[in-house]
Amino acid sequence: MKTINLSTIRDKVKDIVQEANFELQDDVMDVIKKMEDQEKSPAGKAVFDLIKQNAQIAKDEKLGLCQDTGLAVFFVELGEDVRFNRDDGLESLRDAFTQGTIQGYEEGYLRKSVVADPIRRENTSDNTPVFIHWELDKGDHFKVQFVAKGxxxxxxxxxxxxxxxxxxxxxxxxxxxxxxxxxxxxxxxxxxxxxxxxxxxxxxxxxxxxxxxxxxxxxxxxxxxxxxxxxxxxxxxxxxxxxxxxxxxxxxxxxxxxxxxxxxxxxxxxxxxxxxxxxxxxxxx
Ligand code: SF4
Incomplete structure (x- = not known):
């Protein structure tokens, strides 16, 4: 049995929503560079160059890679032997994801891209609700994958x-x-x-x-x-x-x-x- 404080999850979420938005990971940059070598068109090569420059500026200056910083989508693999400790005012696991996202998007000056209703279109102003897909499994592992989806x-x-x-x-x-x-x-x-x-x-x-x-x-x-x-x-x-x-x-x-x-x-x-x-x-x- 493993016990995880909800505040630990909130803080991790706060960090990864920012880091993902500021920095393309090495595997993505590797494919971008490999594909740039295969691109023949001068316009296409110029776009690849801009993508790399943009990625470097975003990483160095901690700016969003794109103005659309996306819906916060999480895939969570959750072992049945994991328990959660409600601490720091957090009431539930979902609350930890929500608060981490709110804090991360605010602290990172990331655009809030969620409207409360698909027809009436009023911005929720904090990039929530978050989208969480749960996968329950045996064991005591807890893995979170985040994608900022433009x-x-x-x-x-x-x-x-x-x-x-x-x-x-x-x-x-x-x-x-x-x-x-x-x-x-x-x-x-x-x-x-x-x-x-x-x-x-x-x-x-x-x-x-x-x-x-x-x-x-x-x-x-x-x-x-x-x-x-x-x-x-x-x-x-x-x-x-x-x-x-x-x-x-x-x-x-x-x-x-x-x-x-x-x-x-x-x-x-x-x-x-x-x-x-x-x-x-x-x-x-
Ligand atoms: S699809 Fe949206 S998030 Fe992606 S680069 Fe274009 S504007 Fe940015």
Missing amino acids: GGAENMSQVRMFAPAAGKEGIEDFVVETIEQGGSNPCPPTVVGVGLGGNFEYSALLAKKALLRKPLGSHNPDKFYADMEKRLLEKINNLGIGPQGMGGRITSLAVHVEAFPCHIASMPAAVNVQCHSHRVLSFEL
Whole structure:
């Protein structure tokens, strides 16, 4: 049995929402540099150079990598043998995530990007509510993955329900078509998360989870899906959209596919698009 103070989680959350927004992690920078070498178009190369300059300034001056500092999305792996100590006025685990996010976004001068209602659009002014996806498991581990999810890339994401007869060809066409329709809107070069199987809502969650895979550009351990990832990246990068839609070879940095069992009559598929400002960070306690 492990006991964790809620204030420890709040403080960790406060730190990672800032660090993720200020600094692209090494695995992301490595892929950016690798893909820059493969880019042939002068405009595309110039965009890569600006992305690197922007990342350096954000890191040095502790500024948001982008003006859209995103919804605060957390994936939490929680062992059943973990207990939480309510301290420092925190009432629940969710409260720890909420307060950490509020404090981190305020302290880091990060934009508050949440409206309280989708139609009436009044800003909640503290970037909450946060979005938390819980995964319960045995043991006493506690792992948190954070992604700052900007609106431009999220808006270009799609879910579609296929009949099984669509096969892998139908799925791959859907993924490529989604990226083609997005054009320059999701601020390419993008990261593409693909969720296959599950059901309607679970495929979308899988697609988002796929974005979190570390290191960026690593492949699914199942060769079938690793090959699909390689084929999809090649097809997407043949579209010619290029960095920031300026034309060029590199439209996406990586494609990650995650799959899950599903109903015999269904083949759900989701594509969650992430921009080059791929702000993902995790911690474990
Ligand atoms: S899509 Fe990404 S890079 Fe583009 S504005 Fe949104 S957060 Fe910023």
